Amino acid sequence: EKGGYEHFMLKEMYEQPKAIADTFSPRIKDGQIVIEELGMNDEEIRAVSKIVIVACGSAYHAGMTGKYVLEGMARIPVEVDLASEFRYRDPILAEGTLVIVVSQSGETADSLAALREAKKKGCKVLGIVNVVGSSIAREADNVLYTWAGPEIAVATTKAYSCQLTALYLLAMRFAYARGAISESELAEMIEDLKKLPAQVEMLLSHKDRIQKFANRYLAARSIFFIGRGIDYAISLEGSLKLKEVSYIHSEAYAAGELKHGTISLIEEGTLVTAVLTQEDLYKKMLSNMEEVKTRGAFVMAVTNEGNLDVEKAADYVVYIPETNRFFTNSLAIVPLQLFGYYVAVGRGCDVDKPRNLAKSVTVE
Ligand code: F6R
Secondary structure, three states, rough: OOOOOOHHHHHHHHHHHHHHHHHHHHHOOOOOOOOOOOOOOHHHOOOOEEEEEOHHHHHHHHHHHHHHHHHHHHOOEEEEEEEHHHOOOOOOOOOEEEEEEEOHHHHHHHHHHHHHHHHHHOOOOEEEOOOOOOHHHHHEEEEOOOOOOOOOOOOOOOHHHOOHHHHHHHHHHHHHHHOOOOOOHHHHHHHHHHHHHHHHHHOOOOHHHHHHHHHOOOOOOEEEEEEOOHHHHHHHHHHHHHHHHHOOOEEEEEEEHHHHHHHHOOOOOOEEEEEEOOHHHHHHHHHHHHHHHHHEEEEEEEOOOOOHHHHOOEEEEEEEEEOOOOOOHHHHHHHHHHHHHHHHHHHHOOOOOOOOOOOOOOOO
């Protein structure tokens, strides 16, 4: 069943290239992003004044990436909320707000309740869902399916990657319809999207090197992740992957917030993983890395190919290949998934079924 892999989590990480391609391929037609399931024409897309994304856990992290991408690319204001918070705070939803519920299982109780709340308030709800025919898929006004296939491991990998892909498609569709990107920018993005599967594959092929590195941290007490902007969103997901399967405490911090707290936790040898893929935030990240290094941290960096300066501020570097600045999360997550996975394997954890966790959280 595991097709020769030791765990479903590893198998599902390896299924990412195909899952990502299956999610975007049917929606690229004649150089355009065509999302019939959206049920919206250009005019309706232009009439959207705000987007609110609600979800839980990793799906919430995908939503955070979605916020940076939708705002940056399509210039639409986006709010992201945890479904368990959104549903209880009597959210203010003005006319023209599109609510997006992101869920792998389509059965998460809080996400389903948030969907109902949004509908009750008169909003149009779009589901980004993996399980066909699930409750969220049935109750949403429209569904954009992520074609990840069945996900067995409790810790999500391929479904999360497909959620990112679905959000990129949506952002591209919105950005083009609203005149925020040109025809040639769209064409370039489509080319970059098409390159993602092979790039993910290439990053997966470095698994032995990551495993060797992970083996040095099996007894770590705490591991930190830092990033800015879109790289903060991926830091949150990288940190969740590690802690949920390895039971090592971990925290992700917006790098600019370090000196407001977490930096006091850095000790000699503490591992800090820094993600820096955004050119405009690059220098700021380098100085945040220096800050922790001076305090004894060991710094692992995930950055773009060619950013050789990083080697001065980091002790260990993973390079990701070139892509559109909005798509870097899809590549940066791969070494972080592998790292969390191998730390858990090295510690002898039940990787596919971490204690106390369930694949589908149907309690509130
Ligand atoms: C983490 C993980 C969870 C889920 C969350 C939402 O690896 O899998 O955090 O992302 O429970 O689940 P869905 O997407 O099914 O609504």
